[in-house]
Amino acid sequence: MRKSQSQTASKKQPLTPNKNKIKKPKKDILNEEPKPDLKNKASRWTLPRQIVFNFLKHSSSHLSAKEIYNALHRSYPGIGLATIYRTLELLFQLGLIRKISSGDGQSRYELKDQNLAGHHHHLICLGCGRIIDYQDFAEEELQLVKKTEKVLAKKHNFLIKDHNIEFFGLCEKCRLK
Amino acid sequence: MRKSQSQTASKKQPLTPNKNKIKKPKKDILNEEPKPDLKNKASRWTLPRQIVFNFLKHSSSHLSAKEIYNALHRSYPGIGLATIYRTLELLFQLGLIRKISSGDGQSRYELKDQNLAGHHHHLICLGCGRIIDYQDFAEEELQLVKKTEKVLAKKHNFLIKDHNIEFFGLCEKCRLK
DNA sequence: TTCCTTAATGATAATAATTTTCATTATCTA
DNA sequence: TAGATAATGAAAATTATTATCATTAAGGAA
Numbered sequence: 001m002r003k004s005q006s007q008t009a010s011k012k013q014p015l016t017p018n019k020n021k022i023k024k025p026k027k028d029i030l031n032e033e034p035k036p037d038l039k040n041k042a043s044r045w046t047l048p049r050q051i052v053f054n055f056l057k058h059s060s061s062h063l064s065a066k067e068i069y070n071a072l073h074r075s076y077p078g079i080g081l082a083t084i085y086r087t088l089e090l091l092f093q094l095g096l097i098r099k100i101s102s103g104d105g106q107s108r109y110e111l112k113d114q115n116l117a118g119h120h121h122h123l124i125c126l127g128c129g130r131i132i133d134y135q136d137f138a139e140e141e142l143q144l145v146k147k148t149e150k151v152l153a154k155k156h157n158f159l160i161k162d163h164n165i166e167f168f169g170l171c172e173k174c175r176l177k
Numbered sequence: 178m179r180k181s182q183s184q185t186a187s188k189k190q191p192l193t194p195n196k197n198k199i200k201k202p203k204k205d206i207l208n209e210e211p212k213p214d215l216k217n218k219a220s221r222w223t224l225p226r227q228i229v230f231n232f233l234k235h236s237s238s239h240l241s242a243k244e245i246y247n248a249l250h251r252s253y254p255g256i257g258l259a260t261i262y263r264t265l266e267l268l269f270q271l272g273l274i275r276k277i278s279s280g281d282g283q284s285r286y287e288l289k290d291q292n293l294a295g296h297h298h299h300l301i302c303l304g305c306g307r308i309i310d311y312q313d314f315a316e317e318e319l320q321l322v323k324k325t326e327k328v329l330a331k332k333h334n335f336l337i338k339d340h341n342i343e344f345f346g347l348c349e350k351c352r353l354k
Numbered sequence: 355t356t357c358c359t360t361a362a363t364g365a366t367a368a369t370a371a372t373t374t375t376c377a378t379t380a381t382c383t384a
Numbered sequence: 385t386a387g388a389t390a391a392t393g394a395a396a397a398t399t400a401t402t403a404t405c406a407t408t409a410a411g412g413a414a
Contacts, residue, residue, distance in 0.1 A: 046392085078393080081393090082393065085371090099280070123335060125335070136332075152311055153346075156300060159346045161345050162346075164343050164345070168340065169336045169337035220361060220362090255363090282373095282400065283399090284401090358411100362407105363408070366404085369401085375395085376394095376396105383389105
């Protein structure tokens with residue numbers, strides 16, 4: 001929730017032009033992969049968006065914006081950090097990724113699971129911030145979640161989109177400190 | 178995780194002295210209430226700490242540091258924002274309060290429930306950030322949580338301290354936008 | 355009680371994640 | 385292919401949180 005008052009609306013000096021245009025990769029990534037339904041959150045599915053989305057699909061979980069930026073920067077120096085943030089926000093709005101906060105001051109992102117097989121939640125160490133995925137009791141969880149969702153949706157007139165479960169504690173290393 | 182390099186270690190100018198000393202309230206709050214066990218996270222249970230803790234005990238949930246600061250500032254102008262943050266961190270370390278992130282860029286805090294009766298979780302609106310407490314299916318949740326905790330603790334050698342469940346969606350107002 | 359040691363505090367500066375701004379570029383449609 | 389405009393990159397702005405440091409207060413000793 002960072003707002004601005006635009007107190008410097010008067011200055012209109014030209015900015016440094018974009019030096020690093022994004023080079024199109026050999027493979028036509030943009031048209032090779034299926035494009036997600038943008039609903040009306042955006043009007044164009046662009047190369048940077050596809051690249052970020054693709055990266056999330058093929059990398060391990062819980063990445064911060066900065067980490068994604070750094071990882072992509074080698075192959076795509078033309079993609080700016082702001083675009084990473086904007087793309088993550090879009091993917092989040094579209095319900096394609098999940099935003100998690102491990103306790104350090106930054107948000108982390110991961111692809112949403114498409115099926116029960118991949119469905120997981122997190123075990124978070126309060127000492128070092130390590131995040132461990134777990135998948136235990138998924139069926140029982142699903143039962144309880146469905147039931148709860150139904151009640152909450154009706155009682156509070158909510159349209160429920162997702163849920164999250166997490167456990168906090170100390171990992172082996174941090175217990176001994 | 179904001180670190181500093183202390184690149185200005187050379188300057189040793191005196192700062193403005195504390196103008197607003199904290200006035201002791203009429204009632205001896207500090208000795209009236211039971212003091213929490215500080216474990217070894219701190220060595221003194223002070224008046225500002227008691228005031229913040231007391232405030233959390235008697236106010237509605239999900240408050241940010243700034244909100245707590247503003248609310249207390251009327252009665253206790255001597256308490257600085259930094260102390261609010263430090264106290265919240267201490268209370269969190271002691272396991273007395275819970276830290277939640279509603280999606281806007283700030284952390285929010287609430288007293289931990291002492292008993293099953295007060296045990297609740299959150300329904301969070303992705304549109305406006307509103308947080309609604311719910312208490313449904315607490316017993317079934319407890320069963321599942323206990324079972325999961327046991328498995329996770331053993332499997333990952335974790336000391337589990339707490340858990341969190343949350344549902345995300347759109348509230349009535351935000352659905353219609 | 356008064357003194358002494360040192361943890362805690364308030365004010366402020368510093369840090370860093372995220373947003374905003376704006377000229378430029380890329381995408382899409384006609 | 386041209387025109388309209390959404391998206392982007394770079395940099396500046398914003399803001400939550402943390403660090404710094406002189407001062408104050410808590411708690412024990414005398």
